[in-house]
Amino acid sequence: xxxxxxxxxxxxxxxxxxxxxxxxxxxxxxxxxxxxxxxxxxxxxxxxxxxxxxxxxxxxxxxxxxxxxxxxxxxxxxxxxxxxxxxxxxxxxxxxxxxxxxxxxxxxxxxxxxxxxxxxxxxxxxxxxxxxxxxxxxxxxxxxxxxxxxxxxxxxxxxxxxxxxxxxxxxxxxxxxxxxxxxxxxxxxxxxxxxxxxxxxxxxxxxxxxxxxxxxxxxxxxxxxxxxxxxxxxxxxxxxxxxxxxxxxxxxxxxxxxxxxxxxxxxxxxxxxxxxxxxxxxxxxxxxxxxxxxxxxxxxxxxxxxxxxxxxxxxxxxxxxxxxxxxxxxxxxxxxxxxxxxxxxxxxxxxxxxxxxxxxxxxxxxxxxxxxxxxxxxxxxxxxxxxxxxxxxxxxxxxxxxxxxxxxxxxxxxxxxxxxxxxxxxxxxxxxxxxxxxxxxxxxxxxxxxxxxxxxxxxxxxxxxxxxxxxxxxxxxxxxxxxxxxxxx
Amino acid sequence: xxxxxxxxxxxxxxxxxxxxxxxxxxxxxxxxxxxxxxxxxxxxxxxxxxxxxxxxxxxxxxxxxxxxxxxxxxxxxxxxxxxxxxxxxxxxxxxxxxxxxxxxxxxxxxxxxxxxxxxxxxxxxxxxxxxxxxxxxxxxxxxxxxxxxxxxxxxxxxxxxxxxxxxxxxxxxxxxxxxxxxxxxxxxxxxxxxxxxxxxxxxxxxxxxxxxxxxxxxxxxxxxxxxxxxxxxxxxxxxxxxxxxxxxxxxxxxxxxxxxxxxxxxxxxxxxxxxxxxxxxxxxxxxxxxxxxxxxxxxxxxxxxxxxxxxxxxxxxxxxxxxxxxxxxxxxxxxxxxxxxxxxxxxxxxxxxxxxxxxxxxxxxxxxxxxxxxxxxxxxxxxxxxxxxxxxxxxxxxxxxxxxxxxxxxxxxxxxxxxxxxxxxxxxxxxxxxxxxxxxxxxxxxxxxxxxxx
Numbered sequence: 001x002x003x004x005x006x007x008x009x010x011x012x013x014x015x016x017x018x019x020x021x022x023x024x025x026x027x028x029x030x031x032x033x034x035x036x037x038x039x040x041x042x043x044x045x046x047x048x049x050x051x052x053x054x055x056x057x058x059x060x061x062x063x064x065x066x067x068x069x070x071x072x073x074x075x076x077x078x079x080x081x082x083x084x085x086x087x088x089x090x091x092x093x094x095x096x097x098x099x100x101x102x103x104x105x106x107x108x109x110x111x112x113x114x115x116x117x118x119x120x121x122x123x124x125x126x127x128x129x130x131x132x133x134x135x136x137x138x139x140x141x142x143x144x145x146x147x148x149x150x151x152x153x154x155x156x157x158x159x160x161x162x163x164x165x166x167x168x169x170x171x172x173x174x175x176x177x178x179x180x181x182x183x184x185x186x187x188x189x190x191x192x193x194x195x196x197x198x199x200x201x202x203x204x205x206x207x208x209x210x211x212x213x214x215x216x217x218x219x220x221x222x223x224x225x226x227x228x229x230x231x232x233x234x235x236x237x238x239x240x241x242x243x244x245x246x247x248x249x250x251x252x253x254x255x256x257x258x259x260x261x262x263x264x265x266x267x268x269x270x271x272x273x274x275x276x277x278x279x280x281x282x283x284x285x286x287x288x289x290x291x292x293x294x295x296x297x298x299x300x301x302x303x304x305x306x307x308x309x310x311x312x313x314x315x316x317x318x319x320x321x322x323x324x325x326x327x328x329x330x331x332x333x334x335x336x337x338x339x340x341x342x343x344x345x346x347x348x349x350x351x352x353x354x355x356x357x358x359x360x361x362x363x364x365x366x367x368x369x370x371x372x373x374x375x376x377x378x379x380x381x382x383x384x385x386x387x388x389x390x391x392x393x394x395x396x397x398x399x400x401x402x403x404x405x406x407x408x409x410x411x412x413x414x415x416x417x418x419x420x421x422x423x424x425x426x427x428x429x430x431x432x433x434x435x436x437x438x439x440x441x442x443x444x445x446x447x448x449x450x451x452x453x454x455x456x457x458x459x460x461x462x463x464x465x466x467x468x469x470x471x472x473x474x475x476x477x478x479x480x481x482x483x484x485x486x487x488x489x
Numbered sequence: 490x491x492x493x494x495x496x497x498x499x500x501x502x503x504x505x506x507x508x509x510x511x512x513x514x515x516x517x518x519x520x521x522x523x524x525x526x527x528x529x530x531x532x533x534x535x536x537x538x539x540x541x542x543x544x545x546x547x548x549x550x551x552x553x554x555x556x557x558x559x560x561x562x563x564x565x566x567x568x569x570x571x572x573x574x575x576x577x578x579x580x581x582x583x584x585x586x587x588x589x590x591x592x593x594x595x596x597x598x599x600x601x602x603x604x605x606x607x608x609x610x611x612x613x614x615x616x617x618x619x620x621x622x623x624x625x626x627x628x629x630x631x632x633x634x635x636x637x638x639x640x641x642x643x644x645x646x647x648x649x650x651x652x653x654x655x656x657x658x659x660x661x662x663x664x665x666x667x668x669x670x671x672x673x674x675x676x677x678x679x680x681x682x683x684x685x686x687x688x689x690x691x692x693x694x695x696x697x698x699x700x701x702x703x704x705x706x707x708x709x710x711x712x713x714x715x716x717x718x719x720x721x722x723x724x725x726x727x728x729x730x731x732x733x734x735x736x737x738x739x740x741x742x743x744x745x746x747x748x749x750x751x752x753x754x755x756x757x758x759x760x761x762x763x764x765x766x767x768x769x770x771x772x773x774x775x776x777x778x779x780x781x782x783x784x785x786x787x788x789x790x791x792x793x794x795x796x797x798x799x800x801x802x803x804x805x806x807x808x809x810x811x812x813x814x815x816x817x818x819x820x821x822x823x824x825x826x827x828x829x830x831x832x833x834x835x836x837x838x839x840x841x842x843x844x845x846x847x848x849x850x851x852x853x854x855x856x857x858x859x860x861x862x863x864x865x866x867x868x869x870x871x872x873x874x875x876x877x878x879x880x881x882x883x884x885x886x887x888x889x890x891x892x893x894x895x896x897x898x899x900x901x902x903x904x905x906x907x908x909x910x911x912x913x914x915x916x917x918x919x920x921x922x923x924x925x926x927x928x929x930x931x932x933x934x935x936x937x938x939x940x941x942x943x
Contacts, residue, residue, distance in 0.1 A: 002866055004748045005878055009862045011744070012885040016855045019889060020848060022898040026807045027844040034808030039791040039801065042809050042821050126815060 041071075046128065048072040048093060053108040053131025053366060055088050055100055057138045063088060072184055076101075081177030083147050086156075086170050086205045087138055087359065089308070090178035094188055099205065100134060100359065101178075103307040107132040107363045107371065114371050130366040137166035137361045142449070145481035146171040149474030155433075155455035156206035156338040159478050162346035162438060162450045164376040165355030167306065168482055169451075170339075172210075176202035208310045211335035212454055215421030216273045217434045218330030220344055220391060223270060223278070225293035226285045227387045235267040235390060245276035248321035254279050270394040271402035273418060275329050282328020283321050290328060291317050296382035297354060298343050299336070306339070306359045313340040330421060338452045341436045346450035348391045348415070349438035352383035391415075395437070404435065406472035409480055413440040413447075418472065432456045435471035439479035449482035451475045510571040511563050517575035518555045525551055525582025528817055532590040535818030541589075550605065551582050554612040561616040565623070566931035570860045573930065576853050577923045580908035581608050581916065583850070586817070587837050588911050591830045594823040600830050600911045607913035611920030618924035625928045629872045632682035639675035640721060642668035647728060656729040667914035669734050670905075673883055674921055676738060677745075681875035684749035688871065692750035730776050733890050733902030739763060740886045745879050749871075771900075784900040799825055799833065803895045806836040807847075814843025830911040832903050835895050851892070854907070858885045861926050867933035877929045880922050 026034070034040065051065035051074050062084045064077040076091040078084065089099025097105050106112035108131045115129035116122045122129065146157035150173040159169035180191035195203050204210055226232045232239070243261045244253040254275055261274035269277035282290055294300070294315035304310040313336040319327055326332035336344075339357060347354045355376055362373035383391075395415030398404040404416040419434030433455040440447040453471040526548035533541030541547075555578045562569050585608065589601040622628075628635075645659060645668055652658045652665075659666045684691070727735060743759035746752075771781045782789070783800050790798045797805065806822040809815065820840035825833045839847045861881025865874045884907055891910075894901035905915035 001748060001751070001871065001874060004751045005862060005865050005874065008744050008748050008878060008882065009859070012858055012862070012882065013855075015885060015889040016851060018898060019851055019892050019896075022893065022896050023807070023839070023844055023847050023851070026804055026896050027810055027839065027847070028812060030804075031808035031811050034805055037788070037791070037797075037801075037805065039788070039797040040805045040809075041824055042805065045821055126813075 044072055044093070047109050048074050050074060050110060050128060050130060052076055052091060053110065053133050055108070056133055056135045057084065057087075057143070058140045059135070068183070070184070075182040076179065077182065078177060078179045081179050082175035083143060084138070085175045085178050086172040086207050087136060088178060090181045092181040092188065093184045095181055095192055099308045100136070103305075104134045104360065104363060107134060112371075115365055132366060132371060133364045133368070135361045135364065136359055137168065138170065138359070139168045139482070141481045141484075142169040142478055143171060145169070145477045146474065147173070149453075149477045150455070153455055153457040154200060154206070155453065155457065156210070157451065157453050157474060157478060158207050158338045158342040159449055159451045159482060160342045160346045160357055162350035162355070162447050165346070165357045166361070167357050167359045168449060169478060170207045170359065172204065172206040174200050174202045206454070207338045208306065208308065209337070211311055211313055211337050212432050212434075212456070213334060213421040213423050214330040214336040214341055215419035215432065215434050216275075216330060217341055217344075217417050217419035217436045217452075218328070218334055218336070219270060219273065219278045220348060220395070220417050220436065221294055221297055222282050222285070222290070222328045223266065223394065224348070224383050224387060224391060225289050226266070226281045227390060228293060228383050229285050229289040231281065231285045232266050235394065236265045238263045238265055239269065239277050239281065241269070241274070241277040241280045243274070243276040245279055245325070247279070247325050248283060250322045252322065254325070267394055267397065270417075271397050273403055278329050279325035283325050287319055287324055290324065291315060293382060296380045297347060298340055298379070306357050308359070310339055311337050313337050330419060338454050341434065342450055342452035345436040345438050345452060347382050348388050348395065349440075349447035349450050350388070351385040352381055352388040354379045354382050399437070404437070404472050406469065407435065407437050407476045407479070409439060409476060409483070411442050412479070412483055414438070414476075414479065416472065416475065430457070433470040435475045437472075437475045437479065439483055441483045449479050451478050453478070509567050511567060514562065514571035514574055515559055517571065518559055518578055521575045521579035521582060522548065522552045522555055524579060525586055528583060528586035529589065531816075532586060532593070532818040535816055536593050547585075551578070551585075554578075554609060558612050558615055561619040562927055565619050566927050568931045568935035569927040570864060570930035570934070572856060572860050573923055573926050576857045577908060577920065580850075580853055584834065584909035584916075587834055587909060588830050590818055590841070591823060591837060593818070603913065604911055604916065607916050610913070611917040614917060615920040615924040618921060619927055622924075622928055625873055625876060625925065625932060626870060628678050628876070629682045629685070632679050635675040635682075636679040639672040639679065642672045642675070643729070651730075657731045657734070667912065669729070669731065670914040670918040673737065673918060674880070674925070677741060677876065677879035677883060680742060680745045681872055681879050684745055685871040685875050688749040691746070692752060727770060727774070730774070731903065732770065732777050732780070733894070733904035736890055736902060737883065737886050737904070739766075741879060741882055744882045745875055748878050749875060780900045780902065784897065787897055799827070800895070800897060800901055802826070803833050803836045804897055807839040807896060810840040810843040810847070812844050814841050814846055817841045828903070831905060832891065832910065833895050834910045835892055835906050838909070850909075851888070854884060854888045857881070860930065864926060864930035864933045868929060869936065873929050873932060877926065880926055883922065
């Protein structure tokens, strides 16, 4: 019997071996794929198990965390949710993250390996790092001026520091409070449905995710292309432009809103926004130069990130002459995000150098040790400093004695360009009012701020919507806030 | 039945007195109690940042129980194997820690106090068994009483309402008892006794032609009663839809039959029967069929959009533990939901103690089984040998069936992890098993040396 008992014992040992091998399979070999199974709640539990790191504006947090004691424990709170929603985005237990909450999620949630005190430290100790902080380039005063300026009208405002590319304001209206999406309760789902159902699309970040026909503000690009290509050498020379202008190859006649555009000089045409002159100028400059300049300003770039991805602005690369004429005055298929037009204005203000716009100044650990800081990065030199100076001259005249007088700031040099963009079938939609500008304080060596404003106010009187009327005052308020803040610094 | 003895069996040099090792047992018991108290404190520190208020009482209670059991052994089984009792105390203590730990997640459904009471009952019965059962051979006389009682215990729950699909419970007042657990011991006693008496007949009948006759079934006269018993018990269990216990009984039956007769034919027939039975039950019985489907496709419910099922949650828990575990109190095995404290208790151990802790637990069970087998090897009377092997095999099979089930190795069958899992009947049964193992090991180690076991 002894032999058989030994056999039975060996069988039991075999069972033990099977258990041990299987335990190794589940706990070591397959553990990674099991840990990352989307149905495994542990990642979410760990993710919300500690307060999320904060997003800072002017060194002060605009976010917070609330301990709910539930399974997904900490919920995101926002101190001034609607104001900063286009910057922060939301961090929801149910609907994920967006914008900075998404782009910097690893830092904020504490999973970024850079937060660990030592490499691989957390893999051994299973410790979780406290969430790091994200310091934005936003300046509260500028952001508030932009938000108040829009006053809930549909539209967007972007302000950039031309020399660096720092985004000083990023506003989209109407906005929403992202805190409504924090948590797991029924009200969160209701809020999500409600916010997505509104026709005004409050969760759409119009500043970077929506493109509009830029209308006459695109004439800055056309003028830059014409000057760089040498099509125009003297700002004051007549341009031999008829009015109305018959689009090449068609019988369609393009007219102006104002008189005095016949044969006007570039300076005059820019000041009064002559469609005929710029349509012809675009055709004279040629498709290649126009596309090249537009691309250098940032059009047709699908890869721009600030660090959230920015919708690509569009300037068609295959156009016939009639289409090119319309595209050159910011119509046809030409579309731009407010950020893109702010970049155009900033490039003019900054001597033709396009800086990569950015929203995150630096990221730090919870204790404030710097992990990463974003430096200024030059994307391209879109035009010579001379051309930029001549454009600044023309833009200044728009504000001093042209269509943009509403943007003038006493004691500061302000350059701008208005735009009124037709859209919709047969241009039946309410036009978009645009204003792009830059401002230089009296004591500043260079322009301190470049702004793009778009107002798409469906409720406003059609005749009242124009870049100079609706958008320029907002731009002025934003520039004033930026300039006074700059002086304070 | 050549009865050779290996070097590791009784010492080669006949000693005047076998070392009793009661001091070793006491020292190990102290370690086991301290480990459990440490785990208990660890849970409190991890969850609330303080040592749980009941830590001293818990430690004292467990210590008193362990001491009581130890004194009984010292008094009436002085030569017993010194490892058996400490392993049982450690596993029981660890089980209480894990249940207490899960209780913190379900404040409205506390299971640890009841488990502590059942453990006390278990240790009480252990003590009684050690004190009053002076010789295990007495049990041999009650073979047929055992089997009748076992059958009654298994049949009774059929008349009670099913709980979670299985008719294995008797509910009286607030208490629920799982009589099938006690039936295990009784069946082991019966199998051991019957096979000890009839093993020669079973082994030698019809063994004339080598290959053909070796696989041939013995005459019905010999085989009839035991197959009838087996069919009955398995039939009852299929009626009760308790696949795990059914598998356990079957495995026990085959192992004891093999040990008693040494005929591989039994294994072949047994495996064939098992395969047929498993196939039939697995494809016909919906409750079991769904378990097999879950085993084959543990994540099917996730793909179907219904979220992870219990097995998937259990696998997630084990995976989250990794090599070293999250630490007691820091895992999320409560996500398993229903039966987290009973059938799936091992997932909590796996998540919070990691592969390292899980291996340690497996090895504790393995050591328990090994000590049982060792007692079986050392004994000389066939009944004692079969009883020791049977009891040890119950533990081994049970651990395999439930641990394999919750870790996706075999289809999941509801069964209690010995000593660890919540369940009064189970913990009491396991204490009786350990008491019987103590008794046989005492007999094995105190018997006069020099005689060859046959």
